[in-house]
Amino acid sequence: MRAIGFLDEIPPGEGRTFAVDGEMVAVFRLRDGSVRATQAVCPHKGGPLADGQIDLKQVVCPLHLNAWDLSTGCSLSGQPDVAVYPVRIDDNKILLGE
Amino acid sequence: MRPRLVVIGNGMAGARTVEEILARGGDFDITMFGDEPYGNYNRIMLSNVLAGVEDESGIFLNDLSWYADNNITLHTGTRIERIDRHAKRVYCEDGTETPYDKLIIATGSRAFVPPIPGLHRPGRGYHQGVFAFRTLDDTRSMIRYAREHERAVVIGGGLLGLEAARGLQNHLPHVTLIHAAGHLMNAQLNEVAGETLRATIEAKLGIEVVVNGRTTEIQGKHAVTGVKLGDGRVIPCDVVVVAAGIRANAEMAAASGLVVERGIVVDDQMRCQDEDDIYAVGECAQHRGETYGLVAPLWDQAKVLADHVTGVNPYAEYHGSQVATKLKVAGVDVAAMGLQAPERDDDESLTFTEPRKGIYKNVIIRDGRLVGATMVGDVKKVAFLMQAFDRGLALPEERAELMFDLGGPAGEVKVEEMADDEQVCNCNGVSKGAICGVVQGGCKTVTGVMDKTRAGKGCGTCKPLVQRIVEWAAGGEVEEDPAASFYVPGIPMPKPELMNAIRLHSLKSVSAVFATLGGEEDAKSKMGLASLLKMMWGGDYVDERDARFINDRVHANIQRDGTFSVVPQMKGGVTTPAQLRRIAEVAEKHDVPMVKLTGGQRIDLLGIPKEKLPEVWADLDMPSGYAYGKSFRTVKTCVGSDFCRFGVGDSTALGIALEERYQGIEGPGKMKLAVTGCPRNCAEAYVKDLGVVAIDGGKWEIYVGGAAGAHIRKGDLLTTVSTPEEVITLTGRFLQYYRENANWLERTYAFVPRVGIDRVREIVVDDADGIAAALDAAMAASVAAYRDPWKDREEPATPGQFRTSLPLTVLPQVPVRA
The missing domain is CATH 3.50.50.60 (FAD/NAD(P)-binding domain)
Structure with missing residues (x-):
């Protein structure tokens, strides 16, 4: 587990991308206060998922509006699934990993 | 056992x-x-x-x-x-x-053989040369015999008789059809349709047809020589085929x-x-x-x-079949279902005839449902009619659509004839097979299938076809998607109801709308709600940035590699050497990969990384051209009367004035305008959401509801006015009416025909509802609230507003064109 950034870097209901060991991870701050982390790049055409719109369940890629479940990474529109990572908040720090 | x-x-x-x-x-x-x-x-x-x-x-x-x-x-x-x-x-x-x-x-x-004297020979069955038309053996002997003879008479002008007559023509030169009733196929067709069919068969196939013909005798001693009719006429023949029905x-x-x-x-x-x-x-x-x-x-x-x-289903029940037939009778397309003629006083009956082409069409509607249809010579609409007849579907308000294709994006593709791998959605590459697979997987709503496959989610042109494929694949078990009438999928209300509720509860932010009206937040509904709330509340709208689509968060249009395009405002498509020089310098300074002239008469700088947007705007120091939002985009103009030798009105000045006033106004869909200085229409004003055409005598025509994208439509003439001021006022009023009443993402080319141009004119021009002043005031408030979003470059609106979302990817990835 490691700190990759601070919660106040992410506005409520939006996502931001963090570079972690040469990998890009999109972290989303849901409006219920929880966070989710997925791979940053959509598997369909390489869209930036952190620029997508979210709700408590899904993220919608800004390029072609494909959707993925934020908790499971499962595609909701017939695309390959995305990787999801365990993530939590501790005193404004975003902690990634088990 | x-x-x-x-x-x-x-x-x-x-x-x-x-x-x-x-x-x-x-x-x-x-x-x-x-x-x-x-x-x-x-x-x-x-x-x-x-x-x-x-x-x-x-x-x-x-x-x-x-x-x-x-x-x-x-x-x-x-x-x-x-x-x-x-x-x-x-x-x-x-x-x-x-x-x-x-x-x-x-x-x-079996074939019904009427008791006609001479049809049989005692002890020998049918007379020599007489055939029924029912079995393979009948057919074989008929072919053998006909080949060696000259003239055939077919008794019976129903389906089977017509088919026999056509078939016999391949084996002998003369065929006459005798029908006892007053018109052909009287079991399926009404008199006019039967008459149309007769005319076609006589003219096209050269089969002689006798109606009201009662056959009284088959003549001939050893073999058939003729058929005698009730009026005494004798038709010479050497073959008789009986096709007078079945028992x-x-x-x-x-x-x-x-x-x-x-x-x-x-x-x-x-x-x-x-x-x-x-x-x-x-x-x-x-x-x-x-x-x-x-x-x-x-x-x-x-x-x-x-x-x-x-015993698979002991409760299975047959309830009878509604007989709908579509046949090629003797080479002529015929379709018939339900009633042949109206029965009640209030049955609607529509008929179209074009005798020269052998076309007859009739539909009968009762209480808004199709109860009968007859088509001869042209059966293009029959697939829809059969569905409507079988399932009691709602019928188009424009009744003529039951008989004709009145334009529209979908061609007449027969779903059942499409190959599985045929591409249906050309934007997202979805095949017919993929759509059917999802339906078979249990998803039986059109929107559900569209969500799962992305079919119809690109330009939207294929939506009607997707709908027909879903209906076909579900075999009549399509489920109504209740969300189809909602303004956005996440709030179960049509737009007027939603607007009332928003006003009633004073809901000024997207999250407040979800909390009060929808329960769960829905990503796909946020953008539509943000647009609506901004329109309704103007300066009082509580702007939650996550409700915005990325384009609206950063005031630029996202590109395939995650970079953005920057289009500075260029009112009416008019620019200056200084402006061009500035743009050129910015493009060079930032190594802009591509500089492109847009269709809206502006200059597009493509491939700008997100984090460089504020710097590019600062260097340009020009207002945003709004080439990214569901908003007022641009006013295209021609050179107008100042320079053009044909121009009859100053289109450039009016275009600039319109853009000046309505710049950045958000709406349910894009709003593209044009002003053209004469009816030669160089600015393409006939195919814009709102297009203005100067005509001789100092007048201006205003067209609304045009389009020339995925959907092509010439706008409807709203009105003709005498002054540019009136054009500006009516433009604002029409756009405000559209903003308040169109569904999310419903462009004017769909909105205007849905409401009807006459109704739009009543409201916008004649003020029949007395709301013109309110529309003007609402638009004026929106205009007053305008602020160039590119001025937000000093202080980001949110933390990391312009932070890259692909930090390890070197952007741009698009090819650089020098």
């Missing part, structure tokens, strides 16, 4: 029923009796055999190996003479007996004690009256007073019978 199933009749009904039983895993010892010496063939195709377009071998449905493979004992050329219902046995002509546990009677029908083969059943009227009487499970173990199916059966002579009802009956006899 397995129960014994005996089937009397090896025609289409008998064999199809057995297929249905086998498909349900029915475990029987099956024995079938057929009185023809063949396997099972498609009787409908006999007319093709007669016409020489189909080979005999092509019409067999199940060859003898099918019977062997399914352990069916088949007795061909064997006629059953009697059923012993008590001993549960059937007896053949030769006296052999076969016991059964379940019995199916599928004896079909159920029910005599054996009647003689065996079953209840027979016009056919063998069956209940809703296809069981014979008062019999638990005897069923009848097909043309020999009479259900609720009806006998059927077409295949479609037979298929329905076979399914119910199989469900019941196998």
Whole structure:
């Protein structure tokens, strides 16, 4: 587990991308206060998922509006699934990993 | 021991029923009796055999190996003479007996031969040269005989008679058709339709048709020489074909004690009256007073019978079939369903005739539902009509659409004829097979399928086709998506209701709308709600940035690699050397990969990384051109009267004034405008959301609802006014009416025809509803609230507003064009 950034870097209901060991991870701050982390790049055409719109369940890629479940990474529109990572908040720090 | 199933009749009904039983895993010892010496063939195709377009071998449905493979004992050329219902046995002509546990009677029908003197020769059957048209043997002997003769008369102008007449033309030069009724196909067609068909057949095929023709005698001593009619006329001929209808083969059943009227009487499970173990199916059966002579009802009956006899569904019920037929009769397309003519005073009846082309169309509507349709010569709309007739679908308000294709994006693609791998959605590359797969997976709403496959989610042109494929694949079990009428999918309300609720509860942010009206937050609804709230509340709107689409968060249009495009405002498409120089310098300084002229007469800088947007705006120091939002985009103009020698109005000045006033106004969809200085229309004003055309005499025409993108539509003329000021006022009023009333993402090309141009004119021009002042005031408030979003470059609106979302990817990835 490691700190990759601070919660106040992410506005409520939006996502931001963090570079972690040469990998890009999109972290989303849901409006219920929880966070989710997925791979940053959509598997369909390489869209930036952190620029997508979210709700408590899904993220919608800004390029072609494909959707993925934020908790499971499962595609909701017939695309390959995305990787999801365990993530939590501790005193404004975003902690990634088990 | 397995129960014994005996089937009397090896025609289409008998064999199809057995297929249905086998498909349900029915475990029987099956024995079938057929009185023809063949396997099972498609009787409908006999007319093709007669016409020489189909080979005999092509019409067999199940060859003898099918019977062997399914352990069916088949007795061909064997006629059953009697059923012993008590001993549960059937007896053949030769006296052999076969016991059964379940019995199916599928004896079909035979040609009806009216009692005409001279038709038969005592002791020799039909007179030499006389044929019925029913079996493969009939067809064979008819062909053999006709080839050596000259003139044929067909008695009967129904479907079968017409087919016989057409077929015979391939074998001899002269064919006359005699029909006892007043017009052809009188069972299916009304008089005008029958007359249209007759004219076509006479003109196109050269078949002579006699209606109201009662045949009183077949003449000829040794062989047929002529046919005598009731009016005394004699038509010389050497071949006579009788096709005067069919009669159920029910005599054996009647003689065996079953209840027979016009056919063998069956209940809703296809069981014979008062019999638990005897069923009848097909043309020999009479259900609720009806006998059927077409295949479609037979298929329905076979399914119910199989469900019941196998016990797969003991409650299966046949409720009769609505007979809708679509046929090529003697080379002419004919379709008929339901009523031939209106019956009640308030039945709507629409008729179109074009005798020169042999076209007749009629539809009959009762209480908004299709209850009858007849088409001759042009059956392009029949697939939709049959669906509407079968399922009682709602009909288009524009009734003419029932008969004609009135434009629109979808061509007449027959869903059933499309290959599985045919691409339906050309934006997202979705095939027909993929759509059908999702439907078979249990998703039976159009929007559900669109969400799962992305079909129809690009430009949207293919949506009607996607809908038809879903309907076809679901076989009539399409579920209404209640969300289809909602403004956004996440809040269960149409737009007017939603706006009332928002006002009532004073909901000023997207999260407040979800919390109060929707329950769960929905990503796909946020953008539409943000647009609506901004329009309704103006400066009081509580702007939650996550409700915005990325383009609106960073005021630029996202590109395929995650970079953005920057389009500075260039009002009316007019620029200056200084502005061009500035843009050139910025493009060079930032190594802009591509500089492109847009269709809206502006300059696009493409491939700008997100984090560089504020810097680029600062260097440009020009206002945003809004080339990214669901908003007022641009006003395209021509050079107008200042320079153009044809110009009759100063289009450039008016275009600039319009853009000045309405820049950045957000709406349910993009708003693209144009002003053109004369009807030559160089600025393409006829195909804009709102287009203004200067006409001679100092007047201006205003067109609304045009489009020239995925959908092409010429705008409707809203009104003609005398001053540019009036144009500016009416433009604002129309746009405000559109903003308040259009559904999310509904462009004006859909909105204007939905509301109707007359109604739009009433409200916007004539102020019939007295809301013009309110519309003008609301628009004025929106105009006053305008602020160039590119001024937000000093202080980001949110943390990391312009932070890259692909930090390890070197952007841009698009090719650089020097």
